Amino acid sequence: MNRLGILIAGLDGAVASTLTSGIALLCRRLAKPTALISEAYVQSHQLAGFNELVIGGWDNRGENLYQAALRNRVLEPERLRPIARELTGIKPWPAGTDKITAFRRQHRLNTVVILNLLPTGENAASKKYARLAAKHGCPFINFTPNDCAESATIPFCGRDGKTGQTWFKSVLAPALRARQLEVTGWYSTNLLGNEDGKIVGDPVKGRQKIRDKSKLLGPMLGYEPYHLVQINYFPPRGDTKESWDYIDIKGFLGQPMQLRISGQYRDSILAAPMCLDLCRFMELAHRRGATGAQTWLSMFFKVPYKNIPHDFFQQEQLLRTYLSP
Numbered sequence: 001m002n003r004l005g006i007l008i009a010g011l012d013g014a015v016a017s018t019l020t021s022g023i024a025l026l027c028r029r030l031a032k033p034t035a036l037i038s039e040a041y042v043q044s045h046q047l048a049g050f051n052e053l054v055i056g057g058w059d060n061r062g063e064n065l066y067q068a069a070l071r072n073r074v075l076e077p078e079r080l081r082p083i084a085r086e087l088t089g090i091k092p093w094p095a096g097t098d099k100i101t102a103f104r105r106q107h108r109l110n111t112v113v114i115l116n117l118l119p120t121g122e123n124a125a126s127k128k129y130a131r132l133a134a135k136h137g138c139p140f141i142n143f144t145p146n147d148c149a150e151s152a153t154i155p156f157c158g159r160d161g162k163t164g165q166t167w168f169k170s171v172l173a174p175a176l177r178a179r180q181l182e183v184t185g186w187y188s189t190n191l192l193g194n195e196d197g198k199i200v201g202d203p204v205k206g207r208q209k210i211r212d213k214s215k216l217l218g219p220m221l222g223y224e225p226y227h228l229v230q231i232n233y234f235p236p237r238g239d240t241k242e243s244w245d246y247i248d249i250k251g252f253l254g255q256p257m258q259l260r261i262s263g264q265y266r267d268s269i270l271a272a273p274m275c276l277d278l279c280r281f282m283e284l285a286h287r288r289g290a291t292g293a294q295t296w297l298s299m300f301f302k303v304p305y306k307n308i309p310h311d312f313f314q315q316e317q318l319l320r321t322y323l324s325p
């Protein structure tokens, strides 16, 4: 048995309630484990199975997870109905309270990981949860753009989940570089209508996110093209986000060309399986006695710690190497 506790800061949020609903649906075999990288390693690396996961955490909204999932409107109410009882039974602790020892004991957990899903800009609160993780020897995952005080005594990883547009940027830019096509301009825009969109679409509060999304092109291409990133809060879209990328390139003899890429993503549907992968992989790192920045998990983040390359394929190789027999 490998019983794994997942404590989430921001338990009533869109990503957390989607992750919790997803685990409940997977336990009941009402969904397939699509988009879960870790699933292929459960047997070989003794990762926690769906039935071995216990979710808890903090939120000042105080909603049980059924209420939160209905409010966040990521999954349709009909999809949530069969798991209503499990979700209603999960309630957040008040923000910042320390009940980790009791949680570990009550659920007979081998490991407890802490997953930071606080809103963008909650730097002070994020640091508090990171300190709580260090105090209890829990691996810490920073999926947000927030700054955290990382402790050398526990394994940690972050920063800011690389889920949609930025992920695809880190796939495409290495291919353009490999063909020696010159990128002269890259314009990225996003429409997003959920709570996170309300914050990151704000010109002041969203600065941290824009900074994270803007950093990676120069290091991948070897020069800095004109790069503009915008995020617009657009409530009608809810959790469904739309991204547009216009990429101006020059080819042989300086002839101009253009790529136009439109993504119609679902914010929390992209993020939730990555969060579950990270929880399972961080438990593995902890079991192997690792501490400090887990750079082998950099493919999951926009700004990986320790200046690891942004190139998705190099990052994927780090993961495969760590997991190779």
Ligand SMILES: NC(=O)c1ccc[n+]([C@@H]2O[C@H](COP(=O)([O-])OP(=O)(O)OC[C@H]3O[C@@H](n4cnc5c(N)ncnc54)[C@H](O)[C@@H]3O)[C@@H](O)[C@H]2O)c1
Binding pocket: 009, 010, 011, 012, 013, 014, 015, 016, 058, 059, 060, 061, 095, 096, 116, 117, 118, 119, 120, 122, 125, 143, 144, 145, 160, 161, 162, 163, 164, 194, 195, 196, 267, 268, 270, 271
């Ligand atoms: N969805 C994605 O694709 C994606 C990608 C990268 C990063 N992220 C990051 O993940 C984080 C979570 O996103 P979300 O869409 O779930 O946001 P959300 O706003 O829906 O959820 C955040 C939750 O945190 C709670 N909260 C606020 N302060 C708190 C505190 N001090 N203690 C406990 N809870 C507190 C809020 O009440 C809310 O329920 C954001 O920082 C976002 O930028 C998301």
